[in-house]
Amino acid sequence: MADDALFEFLHMEIVALVYKEQATREDIDKERVTCVSTLDAMGFRVGQGMIERFTKDCPTFKDDLDLMKFLCKDFWSTIFKKQIDNLRTNHQGTYVLQDNKFALLTQFSSGKQYLEEAPKYLAFSCGLIRGALSNLGLESVVTAEVSLMPSCKFQVVIQKL
Amino acid sequence: MADDALFEFLHMEIVALVYKEQATREDIDKERVTCVSTLDAMGFRVGQGMIERFTKDCPTFKDDLDLMKFLCKDFWSTIFKKQIDNLRTNHQGTYVLQDNKFALLTQFSSGKQYLEEAPKYLAFSCGLIRGALSNLGLESVVTAEVSLMPSCKFQVVIQKL
Numbered sequence: 459m460a461d462d463a464l465f466e467f468l469h470m471e472i473v474a475l476v477y478k479e480q481a482t483r484e485d486i487d488k489e490r491v492t493c494v495s496t497l498d499a500m501g502f503r504v505g506q507g508m509i510e511r512f513t514k515d516c517p518t519f520k521d522d523l524d525l526m527k528f529l530c531k532d533f534w535s536t537i538f539k540k541q542i543d544n545l546r547t548n549h550q551g552t553y554v555l556q557d558n559k560f561a562l563l564t565q566f567s568s569g570k571q572y573l574e575e576a577p578k579y580l581a582f583s584c585g586l587i588r589g590a591l592s593n594l595g596l597e598s599v600v601t602a603e604v605s606l607m608p609s610c611k612f613q614v615v616i617q618k619l
Numbered sequence: 620m621a622d623d624a625l626f627e628f629l630h631m632e633i634v635a636l637v638y639k640e641q642a643t644r645e646d647i648d649k650e651r652v653t654c655v656s657t658l659d660a661m662g663f664r665v666g667q668g669m670i671e672r673f674t675k676d677c678p679t680f681k682d683d684l685d686l687m688k689f690l691c692k693d694f695w696s697t698i699f700k701k702q703i704d705n706l707r708t709n710h711q712g713t714y715v716l717q718d719n720k721f722a723l724l725t726q727f728s729s730g731k732q733y734l735e736e737a738p739k740y741l742a743f744s745c746g747l748i749r750g751a752l753s754n755l756g757l758e759s760v761v762t763a764e765v766s767l768m769p770s771c772k773f774q775v776v777i778q779k780l
Contacts, residue, residue, distance in 0.1 A: 463672050464698060467665045468629050472636070475661065479640045500636065504628045511624050537625060 462539045462561070469562055473497065473578050494581045501585025502592070509533065509590040522616060525594055526553050533590060538562075551616035555587075556609070563608035576604040587612060623700045623722070630723055634658065634739050655742045662746025663753070670694065670751040683777060686755055687714050694751060699723075712777035716748075717770070724769035737765040748773060 476493050512533060519525040530542035534557075544556040562579050566572045580602035588600045597617040604610050637654050673694060680686040691703035695718075705717040723740050727733045741763035749761045758778040765771050 471661045500632045
């Protein structure tokens with residue numbers, strides 16, 4: 459359906475814009491950090507907004523794992539049109555969410571050819587997870603890892619306060 | 620549904636980003652023009668991409684009016700979750716599309732209070748229409764007008780080649 463494409467196209471435009479704007483600046487290293495954090499911050503705010511709409515009629519979660527399951531199913535399906543394929547946890551606040559066909563990487567050819575381009579296209583989604591969790595009362599550090607496109611792993615480490 | 624919200628939140632982020640980036644530059648007037656054209660260009664590319672997916676299994680259109688009707692119904696519904704409320708034409712290449720509750724303006728309080736903020740939130744959608752039409756072989760000039768939020772009129776003038 460054309461419906462899913464809207465988010466994918468918009469996301470591509472955002473990444474292109476952020477990197478284009480920064481390309482005019484001098485310091486290359488600083489540049490890369492700023493781009494990732496700009497995209498991450500955008501994702502964070504979108505994640506906050508989305509989860510708020512999403513959970514307004516929801517029961518509360520019985521524990522963190524219950525909440526993560528909700529994130530992997532309902533939240534992920536709404537945004538990326540599929541569920542997370544695999545959720546693992548060490549039961550000590552670390553979760554690994556694996557998506558075997560991550561929507562924002564499917565425009566690339568599969569395999570390792572464009573692997574170095576991947577981080578650009580994951581920063582927004584890391585922020586999205588962090589924003590959603592934050593609005594549900596969990597501060598976290600979220601990182602992403604790709605070893606073979608279009609599969610992707612998000613690692614979420616809950617910060618104990 | 621939370622589904623519609625994703626596009627609205629992303630659009631807000633894009634507008635904020637484009638205006639923030641430009642706020643660091645000197646010339647205020649030039650600034651405003653650049654922001655609008657950046658947003659319009661992003662909309663154009665998204666419109667092109669969307670209409671391509673959308674029309675790949677579609678019959679061809681019998682005339683421009685037929686095409687505009689498709690844009691007002693199917694295309695608009697997919698993106699903005701409602702149809703255009705009113706379509707008028709002078710049968711000489713000018714079309715006026717009126718949306719009485721335009722999705723990207725509903726976050727504002729109704730009325731005239733934030734009227735001067737409106738153009739920022741219409742540039743992307745003007746580009747979207749222009750991009751969609753362009754991919755269907757019609758070059759156009761698209762402008763938008765708001766007199767009372769959240770209602771909005773888009774004027775499309777088809778350019779004869």
